[in-house]
Amino acid sequence: MKAQYEKYYVPEQSQWPIVGAVALFLIAIGSGLAVMQTAKQQGGVGFYILLLGIAVLLYMLFGWFKNVIDESQGGLYSAQMDRSFRQGMAWFIFSEVMFFMAFFGALFYARTFAVPWLGGESNNAMTNEVLWPSFEAAWPLLSTPGGGETRAMGWQGLPLINTMILLLSSITLHFAHTAMEQGKRTQLKAMLALTILLGVIFLGLQGEEYVYAYQELGLTLDSGIYGNTFFxxxxxxxxxxxxxTILLLVVFLRIMKGHFSEEKHFAFQAAAWYWHFVDVVWLCLFVFVYVL
Known part of the structure; x- marks a missing residue:
């Protein structure tokens, strides 16, 4: 008996990877220029380059989504392709975990080693005397060698509210996923729409928190290692x-058009995996950046 092989769909050449690369290049250049120009209190094109990069990135995302959706709805994907998508999403989330681990590692190193050493601990008295004689080891660092002063961002208020919002969004997304598996389309739409709304509210409150940090606390990217790691x-x-939020919005629009079924809805699952990952990262961030 001959073995049965599934057909594996190989997509056509696509322009989207190079478009995405251009978008990320513009975002990197624009962000760098915008930060430098803000620090110097000068106008410039950095902010506009950043906006252009974001616009190109959104164009790439929606264009690429459209291609993948058309392929999926055209019946071109097999079970083998579905496994490839799952493995790809799992590795992507793993890479994101490593991405954040690098920044948490920098925060851990600064608080556990660099700050105490600069304060003269562990036989580093000469380091303290030579580099910063008046330095007192404490976290968060509220002064810089240049004489700049700032205030710490507390965990109460907006950070705590945002934590509750993200925790609630994970719950509503779970109910949406359950509704998808049970074929309850009305509940699915309502819970997913609420999850997206909570994500938008979170971003709005974070923007308000940044304004408060800059205007009221004097907490900026120039505020030493504390300001750097915070932002x-x-x-x-x-x-x-x-x-x-964009991923969930795309999934929501597909649901409104009647896409997905109780058995086949990996795009929804992938977006849910990513959202739960983002929530877990925020919990770690809330504890190690705001509370401790």
């Missing part, structure tokens, strides 16, 4: 929440 971790997390 890098919370900023990159906000970027991931934005991407997760």
């Amino acid at each position: 890098l971790l919370t900023g990159f997390h906000g970027m991931h929440v934005t991407l997760g």
